[in-house]
Amino acid sequence: MEALALERKAEQQKELKERIAQLKKERNAIILAHYYQRDEIQEVADFRGDSFLLAQKAASTDADVIVFCGVHFMGESAKILAPNKTVLIPDERAGCPMADMVNVDGLRALKQKHPNAKVVAYINTSAEVKSETDICCTSANAIKVINSVDSDEIIWVPDKNLGDYVSKFTDKKMIIWEGYCNTHDMLTVKDVEEMKAQYPNAQFVVHPECRPEVVKLGDFVGSTTAIIKYCRESDCQEFIVGTEDGTGYQLRLDSPNKTFHFATKYLVCPNMKVNNLKKVVKCLETNQPQIYVPPQVADKARASLERMLQVK
Numbered sequence: 001m002e003a004l005a006l007e008r009k010a011e012q013q014k015e016l017k018e019r020i021a022q023l024k025k026e027r028n029a030i031i032l033a034h035y036y037q038r039d040e041i042q043e044v045a046d047f048r049g050d051s052f053l054l055a056q057k058a059a060s061t062d063a064d065v066i067v068f069c070g071v072h073f074m075g076e077s078a079k080i081l082a083p084n085k086t087v088l089i090p091d092e093r094a095g096c097p098m099a100d101m102v103n104v105d106g107l108r109a110l111k112q113k114h115p116n117a118k119v120v121a122y123i124n125t126s127a128e129v130k131s132e133t134d135i136c137c138t139s140a141n142a143i144k145v146i147n148s149v150d151s152d153e154i155i156w157v158p159d160k161n162l163g164d165y166v167s168k169f170t171d172k173k174m175i176i177w178e179g180y181c182n183t184h185d186m187l188t189v190k191d192v193e194e195m196k197a198q199y200p201n202a203q204f205v206v207h208p209e210c211r212p213e214v215v216k217l218g219d220f221v222g223s224t225t226a227i228i229k230y231c232r233e234s235d236c237q238e239f240i241v242g243t244e245d246g247t248g249y250q251l252r253l254d255s256p257n258k259t260f261h262f263a264t265k266y267l268v269c270p271n272m273k274v275n276n277l278k279k280v281v282k283c284l285e286t287n288q289p290q291i292y293v294p295p296q297v298a299d300k301a302r303a304s305l306e307r308m309l310q311v312k
Contacts, residue, residue, distance in 0.1 A: 016277040023284035029065035036246035036272040052138040075291040076127040087291040090279035101179030102158035117153035131300035135307040140223035143169045165208035184209035191264045206242030
């Protein structure tokens, strides 16, 4: 019975993938998928990547339609950088709790308290927050961005864990917002110590969105892309992974002979997992739901994203 169900599921997935390929041609569409998406979504993507790479792809694509398999702020960034493109998101309920932890009114109040500070916003923020920002960054380029800013004082929003990590690589005064990623913040020292005891030969690779005391335990600390690259190039054969479990798809693809253990079974972002192949087909068929960013917000936010893309 179970074998039959699996066979039926595989057949359905094959049909959906064929339909997606056909619709992509008809619509001149590309699919961008974040590393935290389900495996089957990453399989059909034209580009897989972290927020930074996908923002660059959105800015440079010749496609008429961008299907963004990620969360809402990522679709917004794509629309801001490619205003003449249609940007679709398979499920508009795919939000980001961390992005929701900072709002425009709170940020404006903080800017008034610190008039000499420049605002650096993690890309995990809404278009409105980006429009109140001097420059955006991702976990991949945060340190470079902070040190490129022409100010000794930085207002950092919204992730306190990444802010704490970045603050160790700059002399600037960091005024750090109290947000965090629900998924990465769940990982505890106890989780990591238990895994290290179980897998003594494994290296612990960790994302700086995790708590500072967890990050301290890392053999390697970096963005999702940096973690994937490190594991691919390392001589080590076994890793304990401290980031979202969707990353496993690319890790296994790049390093099929290496072993990966996720540091806890709770490293799953529910918002990233709401997209599926059926929803990708539906959004390509209906051209909905589309991402819309008001032009006056988009223009201001675009400036802060473009400044980020210029940092070398």
